[in-house]
Amino acid sequence: MKISFIATYPPRQCGIGTFTKNLFDAVTGSQGNNKSQGIVIAVDENMQHYDYPKEVVMSIRQEEQADYLKAADLINISGVDICILEHEFGIFGGQNGIYILPFLYRLEIPFLVTLHTVLKNPSYNERAVLKEICKLAHTIVVMNKTAVEMLVEEYEIPASRIVIIEHGVPDIHFDQKSSKKEFRLSSKKVLLTFGFIGRNKGIETVLMALPEVTKRYPELVYIVLGKTHPNVIRHSGEEYRVYLASLVQKLKIEKYVIFLNEFISESELFKYLSAADIYLTPYTGEAQISSGTLSYAIGAGTAVISTPYWHAKELLANDRGRLFPFQDVSALRDILLDLLDNPEEMEKLRHNAFAYGRGITWAKTGEKYAALSAGIVADQPDLKERKEQVLNPLILPPFQLDHVLRLTDDTGIIQHAKYGIPNLKEGYCLDDNARALLMVLMAYKRNKHPLALQLSPTYLSYINYMQREDGAFRNFLSFNRSFLDEVGSEDAFGRAIWSLGYLLGNAPNDAYYQTGREIFFDAVPNFHLLRSMRGIANTVIGICYYLKSNPMDEEMIRALRDLSDKLVAEFEQHKGPDWAWFEPILAYDNGLLPLSLLHAAEFIKDGQVARTGFESMEFLAGITLQNGYLSIVGNEEWYKRNGVASGFAQQPLDALAMVLMYHQAFRLTRDQAYVSKLYTCFMWFLGENDLRISLYDFETKGCCDGLESYGVNRNQGAESTLAYLISYLTVLEAFEEVTKMQAEVL
Incomplete structure (x- = not known):
């Protein structure tokens, strides 16, 4: 076998x-x-x-x-x-x-x-x-x-x-007398705690019990053996160990306590267990279903005192150890003194533990x-019954931010590139820095990507810098940080609101949240002034992300309804027997319009918003997915009603909108067919497109700017690369959601 x-x-x-x-x-x-x-x-x-x-x-x-x-x-x-x-x-x-x-x-x-x-x-x-x-x-x-x-x-x-x-437990045996001699503890009464150190271990309870115990037994020594848990180091450093050391000083028990910050072999560990008179697990809560350290102490035949967490209550039954209430210093002190005063009772615990340990050797x-x-x-x-695959992330390139880092300086992300090299002449724009903030927040939310966290304040500070006193935004900034416009487009305004709304529900820390909240609400008075459908759509999505974490904000729900009604009204005005769209042409970033209404449908329950979102989505799909892969309406001439779709100048931004649109449709309906379409749309980036060629550059880790009649536009600006990366993260998120849904069904 x-x-x-x-x-x-x-x-x-x-x-x-x-x-x-x-x-x-x-x-x-x-x-x-x-x-x-x-x-x-x-x-x-x-x-x-x-x-x-x-x-x-x-x-x-x-x-x-x-x-x-x-x-x-x-x-x-x-x-x-x-x-x-x-x-x-x-x-x-x-x-x-x-x-x-x-x-x-x-x-x-x-x-x-x-x-x-x-x-x-x-x-x-x-x-x-x-x-x-x-x-x-x-x-x-x-x-x-x-x-x-x-x-x-x-x-x-x-x-x-x-x-x-x-x-x-290991089948290792050492004599207590010889072990104490090896560690120069022959004259000592030895208490021991071992394992990874963290606040849940309750070591301070033992320390606070020691002053009274050491008055009667001045030969006592308490050894705390083990390194700080790696997760504790990452989040809190050595804060707990420093606290314990200061507590030792405060209690004036320095000569009775030894901290050994080591990760030792099992053989060495069993020597310490053999040398110990009493082993202590003073954990602070009951929610521990297994403890390897406790099992090892039993296996070594050590007398054990523990708090009554789940594993200890069961393992120490039948006189194999003693229990005391959580964080009860006086109870622990009394048990320690009782066992030290009655060595025959301590020996009985050791005998029972050792006998039990013979049955649980490795x-x-x-x-x-x-x-x-x-x-x-x-x-x-x-x-066979469980084998159902929706997506296959194995075929995806690794998620890498190399090109984003290349495009970003201390001002923001550069708009354009010459092939894979930043084109500093073009400077910066609000659109791309808003997209960049959204992308890094998604990446950090997903797996705490350290580079994403490092980059995020740059993009947020750019958005803040470009906001005017009236709450609107400028868009373009030169490389020497000169403003190139007085008021940016409504599209750029909406994209900034989208990223800020997402930030308010997914801020890495409070400083980010408070900064984003100020910028967001300074911009709110401009919401009712919006006229551009894509500016409205972007803003609607931002409001919806804000409402996910603030669902009781009635004023924002009213703003959402007003903006959504504008989109529905445009749809009703232009709708016809063969045309279910918001305007007489399919232009750019088309999937954004149904996407925004599908977001709004989570908070507006009258049905018309959702119906309009799904109807326009199906219309768009009938044009762009009719051949089994995504064929984007190109920006050369767009697609006029009763006309022919432009085949080239296909933009990654449109593929992104389609990916996000189907993701939101799946979230509303839980219909996995939408995830399949989402995946089809994403594969546009990797060669499932009209020219059968990948726009993702495996060398630079950037994404090319689009499909042209002559082939791929090899320039790799911020918009295209960010569209690819946001789409990539959305695919992974959808795959995870489908997996979770399958788990719920099973």
Whole structure:
């Protein structure tokens, strides 16, 4: 039998990785008597690369969705019989780890999943992702009865599909006396806490209990062994460790506390556990369904004192440890003194823990996983029913901002380019900086793209700089920062409102939000002055994005209705038996008009807005998608009523509008046919067009400016590149939404 393991893996410093390494060794024969073959698919952190051992045949970049699909394809041709997935929130990419779902859909072999965390009160997305994983899995493995109960009650998973296999522990033994001697602790009473450090570990509770304990036992020492958790480092640095150090000083217990900021081997860890008289897990909340550190302490036969989180309540039952209430300093102090005063009671806890630990060694855990896997393979489950693919992101080039960075300086994004080189002579415009802000906000929302966050204040500050005192905007700025117009177009005004509206619902931080809000509301008095349909349409979309996070703003809903009514009135005026459009021609950025009404339909429920949006969308599709691929109305002569569509000067902006239009139609209806059309429209950028040639430049990472009669316009300005990137992000978002919807159906 050949097994594939999917998880984090050493040398990445991660508790799940350590678990997977031990399980791999146990199942493949490095520990115990199992002789299965195995390979590992390891999950990397963003921007990290590790020197993995030979069993790792591929690594997945956490936030690169295409990597997951490539990994599934690799497994499918590798002769693997079954996969074992180690699931923990935070190790897989996408919102709440949703990127693992397309990987699982693509597998052609069964898999079982080990759940390291089961949340009692999950968010909607957390619940949806975990339920879908469980539905796709042949068997769900958890580590205690509490997890089974939660899966049955909270996630509606049949108990018959859940198996309990407790967390394994190394079969390592050290004598306490010799271990203490090695660490020069022979004369000490040793308390120990180990594992990744973070505020949820509650170490301050132990520190505050120590002054009273050390008065009676001055030979006591408390060792806190472990590095700060990498996620904590990223978000808060060493703030918690600094707090603990200052608390030690405040309590005047410096000589009783040792912080060891290390990630040590299991062998070294068991020496510390053997040397410890008492092991402490003073976690601050109950929501921990498994704790490898607690399992290791039991396996080493250590006397344990813990707060009553879920795993501890179960593992420390039957006199295998003592429990005290969360953050109860006095209760912890009393238990410590009781055990130190009564060494025979401490020895009983150690004896019971060690006896229990003999039954959960990795060798025995590996045997259980191997037997379970063999049974699943013998069952030969039919996987055909779940195989439904809507999109295939594997064929997409990687998402890269190289050309956007090339076009951007400290003023904003340059309008135009000579081939892939910024054309400084043309300066900047509000249209493109608004699009650029929208794109980087989308990219940062999706996967916290660091370059997107770096670029965003440049575009926002440009928009702010171009706003007049009356709230309107200038559009064009020369390279030497001279204004080139007094008042910009209504199109540019609307695009600025669109990006600002999106910002107000997706701001990376409060400074961005407050700046965007001031600019947005300074512009509001100009809304009723708009006459250009595309200016109105862009503004409508911006208002709708604002309303997503401020749905009770009645004044803004009235403004939305007024502007939407203008578009509907234009549609009714020009509509005829063979013409369902807003004007007597199809001009530029056509999909924007139905797109805006489909957005407005989320907030205006009288039906006419939605009907107009869908009717105009179908009319546009009948002209541009009649050959099975997107054939954009060109800007040479446009398309006059009863005329012929212009075939060239096809612009990326039109493809973007079509992609966004179908995405919004899907969101309103949940009809996957719209996602298929969305994908068809996006493929215009990659060669599914009239000239059968890609507009995306794989060398520069920019997008060419359009299709001309002679071929591709090789200039790669901001508008075209941003149209491609926003479309790309929309495709990924739609793919994720379809995956989530399939999960809900299943």
